[in-house]
Amino acid sequence: MNKGTPTVTEMQVIPVAGYDSMLMTLSGCHAPYFTRNLVILKDSAGHTGIGEIHGGDYTCDALKSCIPLVVGQQVGKYRAILDSIHKASKRAKEDDGEGIQSLDISKLKFVVKAEWAIECALLDLLGQYLDLPMCELLGDGKQRDQVETLGYLFYVSDKNKAKELNYLDESDSSDPWFKLRRQEMLTPERIVEQAQVLHEKYGFRNFKLKGGVLKGSEEMEAIRALKKAFPNGRINIDPNGAWSLAEAIELCKPMEGVLTYIEDPCGPESGFSSREIMAEFKNKVNLPVATNMIATDWRQFYHAAALKSVDIVLADPHFWGFGGSVRMAQILNDWGLTWGSHSNNHFDITLTAFAHVAAAAPGNPTALDTHWIWQDGQNLLNDTPQIVDGYLQVPKKPGLGVTINMDRVMEANKLYNSLPTHDRDDAMAMQYLIPNWKFDSKKPALVR
Numbered sequence: 001m002n003k004g005t006p007t008v009t010e011m012q013v014i015p016v017a018g019y020d021s022m023l024m025t026l027s028g029c030h031a032p033y034f035t036r037n038l039v040i041l042k043d044s045a046g047h048t049g050i051g052e053i054h055g056g057d058y059t060c061d062a063l064k065s066c067i068p069l070v071v072g073q074q075v076g077k078y079r080a081i082l083d084s085i086h087k088a089s090k091r092a093k094e095d096d097g098e099g100i101q102s103l104d105i106s107k108l109k110f111v112v113k114a115e116w117a118i119e120c121a122l123l124d125l126l127g128q129y130l131d132l133p134m135c136e137l138l139g140d141g142k143q144r145d146q147v148e149t150l151g152y153l154f155y156v157s158d159k160n161k162a163k164e165l166n167y168l169d170e171s172d173s174s175d176p177w178f179k180l181r182r183q184e185m186l187t188p189e190r191i192v193e194q195a196q197v198l199h200e201k202y203g204f205r206n207f208k209l210k211g212g213v214l215k216g217s218e219e220m221e222a223i224r225a226l227k228k229a230f231p232n233g234r235i236n237i238d239p240n241g242a243w244s245l246a247e248a249i250e251l252c253k254p255m256e257g258v259l260t261y262i263e264d265p266c267g268p269e270s271g272f273s274s275r276e277i278m279a280e281f282k283n284k285v286n287l288p289v290a291t292n293m294i295a296t297d298w299r300q301f302y303h304a305a306a307l308k309s310v311d312i313v314l315a316d317p318h319f320w321g322f323g324g325s326v327r328m329a330q331i332l333n334d335w336g337l338t339w340g341s342h343s344n345n346h347f348d349i350t351l352t353a354f355a356h357v358a359a360a361a362p363g364n365p366t367a368l369d370t371h372w373i374w375q376d377g378q379n380l381l382n383d384t385p386q387i388v389d390g391y392l393q394v395p396k397k398p399g400l401g402v403t404i405n406m407d408r409v410m411e412a413n414k415l416y417n418s419l420p421t422h423d424r425d426d427a428m429a430m431q432y433l434i435p436n437w438k439f440d441s442k443k444p445a446l447v448r
């Protein structure tokens with residue numbers, strides 16, 4: 001009889017792309033495509049383990065360089081495998097270690113750590129070997145069967161203004177959400193319509209509006225309209241640090257009974273870091289403050305916690321690792337703070353991974369972010385977990401509990417290979433809306 005856990009026999013890294021809408025953020029405008037990298041592991045027991053992470057060549061190359069450290073290793077030694085990757089990895093020259101205190105999208109690739117896709121695939125294999133769902137292997141094990149999820153609302157620009165870019169058109173879809181999601185939505189009325197259609201399809205009662213697009217006062221009008229339409233709903237806004245401290249206080253103070261939390265209201269200013277500025281904001285405004293920008297690793301979290309700058313850490317497992325994100329959930333829960341997760345555009349493998357991480361987070365996490373609703377239908381799995389009545393269902397089968405559809409993966413890989421560039425560039429599409437547009441961390445995208 002063979003002793004020990006199975007060994008990894010093969011590691012594939014497959015870059016993929018999918019379609020997106022003209023979603024607006026402080027960084028500009030989403031391009032018609034988004035990219036991701038997949039890791040597919042095979043082991044000596046005949047199992048397949050999968051993981052998904054940030055797209056682009058930088059992350060793809062980082063993953064490929066890990067292959068010799070993974071293949072031939074025992075699945076049960078996954079922590080040692082990750083440790084060997086960390087010890088071998090070198091920080092890129094362009095990475096200043098600042099993280100994303102100002103939402104410079106080109107830096108996101110340094111905040112995301114490629115190896116967490118490998119961690120995910122290894123946990124998938126280990127779970128299959130042990131006959132346990134992945135969430136049972138994390139933290140204190142499974143805490144819930146379904147995970148509350150929020151409707152991530154975005155302002156959407158008119159794709160006809162960038163005809164050459166060929167954004168996907170779903171105007172003839174019979175699904176009301178699919179039909180709506182590629183259309184222009186820039187007013188409070190259209191944002192409420194977006195939320196209503198999402199509520200009908202997925203049952204969301206919690207919503208987050210991606211801000212940093214219009215003037216802060218106009219975005220607060222949309223928030224008020226949402227609260228009117230969903231009086232019992234929890235409504236949040238995330239301008240990605242676009243507002244000055246004074247403006248953030250002025251905008252948010254009157255919203256104390258309206259917003260449930262405010263995410264990254266302000267950024268660094270006058271020589272003070274975002275952690276210091278957000279601590280000052282919290283002294284003035286009686287709202288819980290969330291972040292995925294000022295605490296993206298343990299060193300940043302140390303300072304954010306010491307200054308009491310945040311109440312809710314959106315600890316995306318693609319930034320923190322799966323073990324790390326759940327460790328954060330445990331610490332926050334012990335300290336009376338709250339865990340949640342940030343997201344970027346992703347396929348259903350990440351959706352499944354989010355389900356397991358959130359299922360293992362103790363206490364009362366905030367409703368989970370996901371961009372999935374903007375990609376729903378572009379499945380890479382045969383059995384994509386569903387969002388029902390506002391809750392993402394946690395797969396019960398061993399490991400991630402889902403099966404990959406290689407035909408769809410290869411189609412998404414073909415799309416990736418056909419793209420002129422693989423890195424995210426939200427300024428590119430933005431130039432069609434405002435010629436010569438440039439990112440400014442203090443100016444909403446459409447205010448120029």
Ligand SMILES: O=C([O-])C(=O)C[C@H](O)[C@@H](O)C(=O)[O-]
Nearest residue numbers: 025238240292342343344345
């Ligand atoms: O919560 C957040 O800050 C995000 O989701 C940031 C992302 O970059 C999002 O705005 C996006 O992907 O456009």
Ligand SMILES: [Mg+2]
Nearest residue numbers: 238263264292
């Ligand atoms: Mg955020």
